[in-house]
Amino acid sequence: MVTQINGSVVKAFDILKLFDEDRNEVTTTDVATELDLNFVTAHRFLRTLEHVGALVAVAKGRYRLSYVFVDLGDRVTGGDLLGQTLQPLLNAITADLQEAAMATVFQSDMVVCIARAVSRRQLSVDIRVGSRLEAYCTAHGKTWLAFMSERQRAHYLDTVERLRFTRNTVVERATLERQIAEVRELGHAFNDSEREDGIRAVAVPILARGGRMIAGLSVFGPASRMTDEITQLALARLQHAARDAGGLLYGQIAAPSA
Amino acid sequence: MVTQINGSVVKAFDILKLFDEDRNEVTTTDVATELDLNFVTAHRFLRTLEHVGALVAVAKGRYRLSYVFVDLGDRVTGGDLLGQTLQPLLNAITADLQEAAMATVFQSDMVVCIARAVSRRQLSVDIRVGSRLEAYCTAHGKTWLAFMSERQRAHYLDTVERLRFTRNTVVERATLERQIAEVRELGHAFNDSEREDGIRAVAVPILARGGRMIAGLSVFGPASRMTDEITQLALARLQHAARDAGGLLYGQIAAPSA
DNA sequence: ATAGATATTTCAAATATAGCAATATATATC
DNA sequence: GATATATATTGCTATATTTGAAATATCTAT
Known part of the structure; x- marks a missing residue:
């Protein structure tokens, strides 16, 4: 008993x-x-x-x-519970795929790194906890834009200065909005050299039971290694990690739905 | 029993x-x-x-x-509980003082109106629910800046474009920081023609028990009517309303501390 | 391997809870 | 304002649930 x-x-x-x-x-x-x-x-x-x-x-x-x-909710989100909870999941993904992985939140209209894992062969990854990235031209950012409220997204798109970092950077609003709608539909986002030439990424959201996006998870690396095959593998691992995150944040009694 | x-x-x-x-x-x-x-x-x-x-x-x-x-916290803050809860308090203040009163939240680095009360003699108050104001040159804004986290405030001051709206607008960062520290100390903020010539305001914070600022409350009007005496009276009414707000948001079993 | 601390389960006594009945209050209708 | 109905609240007590001692299991430190 x-x-x-x-x-x-x-x-x-x-x-x-x-x-x-x-x-x-x-x-x-x-x-x-x-x-x-x-x-x-x-x-x-x-x-x-x-x-x-x-x-x-x-x-x-x-x-x-x-x-x-x-x-009580503030006590849950205060401190670094989220980063600490997600770090082991990122470590496992990076150990598995030998590519960098990162977790983010969205704060003051920027994507902010709260945890990252780097493999041994990636000695010069330029992202650290606290790094801030634009939303409109990153896989994380497009995920955040896809799952935030329409009003918050409209305000972001109204006010952000959309610089063209590379030949691939999408700056046209209509194109961006179509891409964001597609990310919401698919439940994940890709990035191919939009923010930095030669870097590819795939990102997924971690959603609260109430529907709000809690964090983003991604795998990223040089395009030479991030082949379509590796990218699909990374996506599967990220989706699995997002489900595990739900179990860690809420306890195991109810499987979180993605 | x-x-x-x-x-x-x-x-x-x-x-x-x-x-x-x-x-x-x-x-x-x-x-x-x-x-x-x-x-x-x-x-x-x-x-x-x-x-x-x-x-x-x-x-x-x-x-x-x-x-x-x-x-659960999101369910409390979702919808318009705060605006609806504060509206009767603002109505009472405006009925009492015959000056406009407003409640705000802080969103995307802007002060956003969520409720307002206007007296009969104020037919052309330019503020409505949803209006957005800069933080650095409003009484509400200085209250929000005073009670937000240091990191969030530093980021705001790092990035905001501080336009000079009037002769009174404070744009020097050091002066602003001193003023914000003083607001935190006093627990309220004044504004005298910083955002718009001839308009004075006084604002107070509504703080959650955990210390975080939930909303701002203010009274504002033309300098010709917002004399020092009326401003002090308004401040007392706002402080009382902030305490009442605590009772409405948390229930009456524990008196909220300002 | 052993000792001590902590976690978990079994069992039965103690007591807090649940629900019926009665009463009080609020609301809708005339 | 009177009446009927719905909802809220209180009193009371039988019993179902909870509590805690004791026993057992597991974990940690040495």
Whole structure:
């Protein structure tokens, strides 16, 4: 027999899970009917969640999530949990493929490296933790642009100065928007010498269960080594790593969906 | 007698509250000693929190918060909860002082209006929900700059093009940094014709319990009406409103500290 | 290999919880 | 304003769940 699980706590979190993107308020009647609880029991659980600061009563019998979850969420994302969590995954990919791998977040309209792995034969990779890259001409960047809100993306494209780094750099907005839509469709992005001549990359998103992009993962290297075959292999490894990341960030009880 | 509160749920949230900025991992022994629980009981609660997806085991007997709290936090901040929550507070301030009031968030290096109240005599206030303002020359903006992370602020000051809108616009970085430090010290910011001639404003931050700035609140109007006396009165009303906002966002069980 | 610390499971006593019933309050209708 | 209905809240108690001692298993340090 396994460890005894506390039923009350399970019910409390079942209530919290009723809140979703389309539902920011929940009533006692909702809880009783959807969780198959006695009305009085539902009432008592809601009052308990209010008591501990998890819910706020907006009217009698109607509740919404408290801002305390923003604080708890900040505790999860503060510090370097994400970089530390993803580093072993990057190490494994680089050990496997002998090409550099990187994890990024999107901050102040730039792609920022939060973890990287470099193989022994790559002594002069120019990326380090903290490095910032433009979004419009990188595989990471196109992934971020694909999965951010439309409003944030429109603002980015309205304001970014799109320099042409190489002959391959896409600067026309319409072309960019088509490429970004394709990345969203495929779930990954490629880069072939857009930011730096002779460098190819493939990137995938790590998505939160709520749909928001948490981080990007990529493999990159010289075009001479990043053949179509290696690139496809790298893509498969990155997709697998993104799923593993979900397990590490959320725990293993529910397989994250890509 | 009041509503029966479920002790198990209270204990579970007591465990979640052990995590703070300086502590992203908690052990079974920690929980047992700090919450005065039997070791077996602590063990069972931690396993239950892991079971519901709230915690992730990083090793045997050691846990951290799951990414599920980022999702719950996103549900709190998604939609327009903040704007809707703050609107009645702004309405009350404007009814009281007969000057315009505004709430903002900071997004993509700009101050963005999420709610505003305008009195009857102000038929031509140029600000509406969604309006974006520069940070370096507005009361709101200086409040945001004062309470954001040092790294984010340095990046903002490194990259923003500081146009001189009026004779009063401060564009020298050293002067700006001194002013921002003073705002952090005082807990509020003033603006006197920096962004637009003849317009004065006073702004305060709304801070999350974790310390992060959630929103800014301000009162603004023509210098001819925004006398020093009215400005001080506005400041007091804004500070009171910021405290009320805490009560609305977190629930009334703990008075928020400004 | 051994000692000590920590984690996990079994079992039963203790107690907190769940739900019925009653009462209070709110809302809709006339 | 009166009435009916729906929802919220409280009192009470039977019982289901939780708690903690004891035993066992596993891990870590020496």
